[in-house]
Amino acid sequence: MTALNSYVLWFKQIDKEDGALVGGKGANLGEMTGAGFPVPEGFVVTASAYRAHIEENSLGNKIKALLAGLDVEDPLALNRASSAVQAVIEKAPIPKEVESEIFAAYDKLGKDPWVAVRSSATAEDLPEASFAGQQETYLNIKGDSSLLLHVRKAWASLFEPRAIYYRVQKGFDHLKVYLAVPVQRMVQSDVSGIMFTMNPVNNDKKTVVIEAIWGLGENIVQGAVTPDHYEVDKVEQKITLVRRVDQKIEMVKRGEKTFDTKVPRSRVTKRKLSDKQVLEVAKLGKKLQEHYFFPQDITSFKLAPSQLSRLPKSKLIRLPPKPRTAGKS
The missing domain is CATH 3.30.1490.20 (ATP-grasp fold, A domain)
Known part of the structure; x- marks a missing residue:
């Protein structure tokens, strides 16, 4: 204290x-x-x-x-x-x-x-x-x-x-x-994302859900860009779902300005995270949950060229009632 x-x-x-x-x-x-x-x-x-x-x-x-x-x-x-x-x-x-x-x-x-x-x-x-x-x-x-x-x-x-x-x-x-x-x-990231150490749609405690986009994280937080979606079985440390989404716009920082620009053609259809990176992020999420003893909503992580950084906060999430439909808000 x-x-x-x-x-x-x-x-x-x-x-x-x-x-x-x-x-x-x-x-x-x-x-x-x-x-x-x-x-x-x-x-x-x-x-x-x-x-x-x-x-x-x-x-x-x-x-x-x-x-x-x-x-x-x-x-x-x-x-x-x-x-x-x-x-x-x-x-x-x-x-x-x-x-x-x-x-x-x-x-x-x-x-x-x-x-x-x-x-x-x-x-x-x-x-x-x-x-x-x-x-x-x-x-x-x-x-x-x-x-x-x-x-x-x-x-x-x-x-x-x-x-x-x-x-x-x-x-x-x-x-x-x-x-x-x-x-x-600040970490200037190539890839930004969010992670849930429990599936927020069906409350499956064994599944880590990861979503990722090219560029800075504001676009994923604001819902301006549809992210790739990955699911990992946290017990088996095995990827169970990969849903890749084309991305045409990314947020970048040049000097003192932050702005949206076109994603280079070579990356538009490319996965944001490799299998190795997905498992690395999921492993970090599992460790966070074990440390706090509760499922975690990691509201931002960033991948610099050679680094995984955790930004900016972690908050405990309560287990909500099971939804009547399988939609995600």
């Missing part, structure tokens, strides 16, 4: 017991790093840093006033209140001590490296709360000033309309929910 007054912690300093300080995503990144899984290097700007930002800029009362009497069932009012609170948080200066620790950690990653700035919400007294997917992620961030800007934006995303609505519906105090910010070195 890590000291609660730390503003910045490296993944290697964090484990699964640190959720109150670094949120679920941050705790998982630290836990996997400590367990030896291939997680790209990074650090977490902790919930203590967020609290310092709110307290030293006296933002608590301003946020309360902006949200007072808000009818979250009124979309226009909800969006107005959200924008107002986010503007207050983004415009406030980051406390000097917090800023210094962020700069020092970023410098240790190298000379202005490209990083992802993520959000990891936490509430010390609300273990039953789930804040996944309510806050923002920013990719391909570079430079001190841009990093600070996006840390503030991540903090402000704690007051996205959907996040405000959720807390009101659950009866949670807005000022007792905090935000940690994982900052992680």
Whole structure:
């Protein structure tokens, strides 16, 4: 368990017991790093840093006033209140001590490296709360000033309309929910994918499901590209299904720009993963499940030319009721 007054912690300093300080995503990144899984290097700007930002800029009362009497069932009012609170948080200066620790950690990653700035919400007294997917992620961030800007934006995303609505519906105090910010070195991938260590369609616990596309992972997360589909028997470590899909567009990064481009003709009809790679990814998934004791939904993995990297988070998935139809949402 890590000291609660730390503003910045490296993944290697964090484990699964640190959720109150670094949120679920941050705790998982630290836990996997400590367990030896291939997680790209990074650090977490902790919930203590967020609290310092709110307290030293006296933002608590301003946020309360902006949200007072808000009818979250009124979309226009909800969006107005959200924008107002986010503007207050983004415009406030980051406390000097917090800023210094962020700069020092970023410098240790190298000379202005490209990083992802993520959000990891936490509430010390609300273990039953789930804040996944309510806050923002920013990719391909570079430079001190841009990093600070996006840390503030991540903090402000704690007051996205959907996040405000959720807390009101659950009866949670807005000022007792905090935000940690994982900052992680970007991996420029040839292949990106997702993996389920249990079949999400029929709840088959023996099957690992892997889906993969060419290029960066945003297109698979957004559903913009139909992925290849692979299934592996995790007991026999044997591939049981391969469904290849032609891919004509991929997302790439060139310099400071990320954009969609045509897949080279030589790769359009090619499988994204070889049998060896499929089994390697499945083996990693099995190890993750064994480590956490629950099925895992790996929301992003990336294959660089010579490396398998696990990005950006792992979340436990509950076994849902068996679906009436065999469709996949």
